[in-house]
Amino acid sequence: MGLTNGLSSGEGWARMVRPFFPTDMIVIEATPRKLYQSIAERIAATIADGRYPPGARLPSERELAEEHAVSRPTIREAMIALEIRGLVEARHGSGVYVIHAPRAADIAPELDVGAFELIEARTLFEGEAAALAATTIDMATLRTLDDLLERMHDATSDTAFAADRDFHLTIAEATGNSLIRSTIETLWDVRERSPLCVNMFARARREGVTPRVDEHRRIVDALRDGDAPAARDAMRAHLSRVTADLLEATRLDLIERAQAEADAQRDRVSRRHIA
Known part of the structure; x- marks a missing residue:
């Protein structure tokens, strides 16, 4: 089938396909940041800027959920993500404490699925x-x-x-x-x-x-x-x-590893006193 209206084959083809490929097409990001990742990043930033320095106790799960307007499961995933990164640790019956401040390059890591x-x-x-x-x-x-x-x-x-x-x-x-x-x-x-x-x-x-x-x-x-x-x-x-x-x-107060670490600390203190 030939092209008409006095157009060359290239011009005719261009006009035919142009409506299907708008120049102002919106590009959608393929991998948007997950909510708990954003929350983990925010909390890491507060640690990095000194609001919660190493040794400080973070607010409770409920308080963090209210502060960031998210659910408690989202906070829990964010806390576990931060714990995996070595920034915080959960202590049995006490709460979550900062153990390291993140480096600037670590504030926005690619976290995995919760x-x-x-x-x-x-x-x-x-x-x-x-x-x-x-x-x-x-x-x-x-x-x-x-x-x-x-x-x-x-x-x-x-x-x-x-x-x-x-x-x-x-x-x-x-x-x-x-x-x-x-x-x-x-x-x-x-x-x-x-x-x-x-x-x-x-x-x-x-x-x-x-x-x-x-x-x-x-x-x-x-x-x-x-x-x-x-x-x-x-x-x-x-x-x-x-x-x-x-x-x-x-639940953050039921993490067995934190309990084991607390027990080990008590054992070390006891041995020093005995010695």
Whole structure:
């Protein structure tokens, strides 16, 4: 097909494509800073400028949440991020203390994904995946889920946690949508590779948090009934409970390492007095 209106081929092509590529196109940043990262940066800045020098006790979690107008889980993630960086430490029954001032180059580091942010994404994707799976799941897959529930009872080993992952990925697979399955698997990979997530879930395990078999069974029951809304609700309720467990297990005054350090300090003092 030729170009008309007396235009050369180059001029005609340019006019045809120009409307689809506006020169004032808005560029959107691909990786916006996460909220807890911004809060961690703000707190690090207050440490750097001397408001909270090394040795100072930071305000309580509640006070920081009010000061920065964010939730307490966001403050908790920010505190753990700062602790991983070696700027603060939690002391049992006392609070969080500054141990080092950040260098100027360290005030805005690239922090990784936090557990609460991860669970929020999982709730969105896995809730809908469960609803879709309820309309497509077969008996063989239901039997697989039943077997995984039995493996979750083995809470004394890594078996229960491996079964938990397999359980959720089996439901994702049951949707029949490879992209959904891949997305949910990626979220689980984040849980296992993100230093902040690994840190928070490890603390939860030390506090005795294990997969809740009864919650997983309610998901299976809804899938077996082919009840999409019930499957979605059961999955969301389960992940809401995971959030609650993390909040409890990662309370700053329950960090075992801080307790161990305090005990070691008392032992050193006792030995000096005995000597």
